[in-house]
Amino acid sequence: MKKPGSMKSLEELGRVRLSRNFFLRDFLHSEIADFYRIPNIPDDPDLAVEAGRKLCEELLEPLQATFGRLHIRSAYRNRAVNAFGNANKLNCSTNAATAADHIWDMRDADGCMGATASIVIPWVWDRERHGGGWQSLAWWIHDHLPYASLCFFPKLWAFNIQWHERPGRTIRSFAEPRGLLTKPGMANHEGSHAQYYPGFPKPVAAERG
Numbered sequence: 001m002k003k004p005g006s007m008k009s010l011e012e013l014g015r016v017r018l019s020r021n022f023f024l025r026d027f028l029h030s031e032i033a034d035f036y037r038i039p040n041i042p043d044d045p046d047l048a049v050e051a052g053r054k055l056c057e058e059l060l061e062p063l064q065a066t067f068g069r070l071h072i073r074s075a076y077r078n079r080a081v082n083a084f085g086n087a088n089k090l091n092c093s094t095n096a097a098t099a100a101d102h103i104w105d106m107r108d109a110d111g112c113m114g115a116t117a118s119i120v121i122p123w124v125w126d127r128e129r130h131g132g133g134w135q136s137l138a139w140w141i142h143d144h145l146p147y148a149s150l151c152f153f154p155k156l157w158a159f160n161i162q163w164h165e166r167p168g169r170t171i172r173s174f175a176e177p178r179g180l181l182t183k184p185g186m187a188n189h190e191g192s193h194a195q196y197y198p199g200f201p202k203p204v205a206a207e208r209g
């Protein structure tokens with residue numbers, strides 16, 4: 001699949017179905033791209049689609065099947081958008097650090113594929129904001145889904161969720177309490193953490209598209 005060179009070809013790329021409920025167009029919005037008028041179009045559409053399908057099928061579909069509709073805040077960034085965001089201090093890491101992360105169509109230094117989306121789960125925010133905290137969702141995901149990394153933020157507990165060929169299984173947060181929640185080797189990493197998310201639903205198997 002070639003990089004779109006016309007409005008029609010971009011329209012067709014946006015219609016590529018990544019999973020039962022998600023299409024590539026759902027992930028192409030970027031405030032940086034829109035405000036600064038930088039086209040956020042994949043340089044390698046085939047790799048973007050392959051990585052995006054893994055993210056959707058393995059992580060986003062099970063979350064939506066269990067908790068209801070997800071709100072996608074941001075997801076894919078191409079190299080030009082991400083490099084501009086990094087150079088202008090717009091909360092973007094370098095392209096090398098963002099490969100196989102928000103830059104879906106760029107493999108990382110180890111040649112691995114990955115993809116990240118920043119999402120909000122309204123069900124969790126509405127239920128937990130006066131009680132359990134973002135850690136309830138973090139531990140639920142840790143126990144039930146093959147995530148690579150999670151990073152939580154203060155507003156609505158939006159969080160980056162990454163699928164990667166070699167998952168690191170690390171959880172960090174900029175929401176209070178800030179810092180590292182778990183990573184391999186920490187005493188809290190293994191076993192069940194069900195005591196941290198009482199009343200949460202059991203995972204619902206998502207139907208394949």
